Amino acid sequence: MSIIQEIQEDALNSECSLSLLLMKAFDLAQKLALTDFSRWLQNEIEGYACSESELPEYRKLRGQLSAFDGRRWVPVQREGSNSGTAYLYDSIAEIESALNRMGHEIYHPCYGEQSRWFSKSSQNQPQDAIVISRSLFIRVLNKVRTYLFNWAIELEMNGVQEEDIFSLPATEK
Incomplete structure (x- = not known):
């Protein structure tokens, strides 16, 4: 099973820790050099340090x-x-x-x-x-879970493959 499929499966499993799912997604987003999405994931993992209007x-x-x-x-x-x-x-x-x-x-x-x-x-x-x-509060967690699921589906639909992730040159990772 690919990491993308794992993220999809974990996002659908309410028993799966959302914190761990975010870490898995962050790892993948970093490898794919998705800066904005990585920043959002990091904020969800570490908490937000921003103004009320930016939350x-x-x-x-x-x-x-x-x-x-x-x-x-x-x-x-x-x-x-x-x-x-x-x-x-x-x-x-x-x-x-x-x-x-x-x-x-x-x-x-x-x-x-x-x-x-x-x-x-x-x-x-x-x-x-x-x-x-x-x-x-549960709705907040479900919203994040849904974002992650939709992101993983989008990656899959765009043809991102496990081989693509691990074949990036070191400078792009």
């Missing part, structure tokens, strides 16, 4: 703005709205890890460190957070 749209999640009153989370309104946007700068591995340990709702802090995740049982909760449905 891909699928990583901007809408949720319920809430505040912790000392006993429980209560919905709040700020500037006429009760919803907020959580910007996911985190690596795919961090998102996968958060999903493995969180319940149905994930609490994303409104201010401060973007990579801190909170569940209802967390002892270290922020004062303000955006409550986001777990399904929206």
Whole structure:
């Protein structure tokens, strides 16, 4: 089985770690000298270090703005709205890890460190957070998985073969 077929198969398998799939795709993209795609893959692997406007749209999640009153989370309104946007700068591995340990709702802090995740049982909760449905985080992972699958299909349709990848001169790799 070729690396392209492995990527296709792994992208269709929800049991396959998306982090490992990204690494496999990054390796292939590097060998094919696909600079822009490699950069996107690297951002997904390592997390994004960019402004909110440069973050891909699928990583901007809408949720319920809430505040912790000392006993429980209560919905709040700020500037006429009760919803907020959580910007996911985190690596795919961090998102996968958060999903493995969180319940149905994930609490994303409104201010401060973007990579801190909170569940209802967390002892270290922020004062303000955006409550986001777990399904929206899963949607981010599925979006990335779909991009990878479509990319591998495109490579195959364009006739990229395993022999082509490994026969590139060393300076092109």
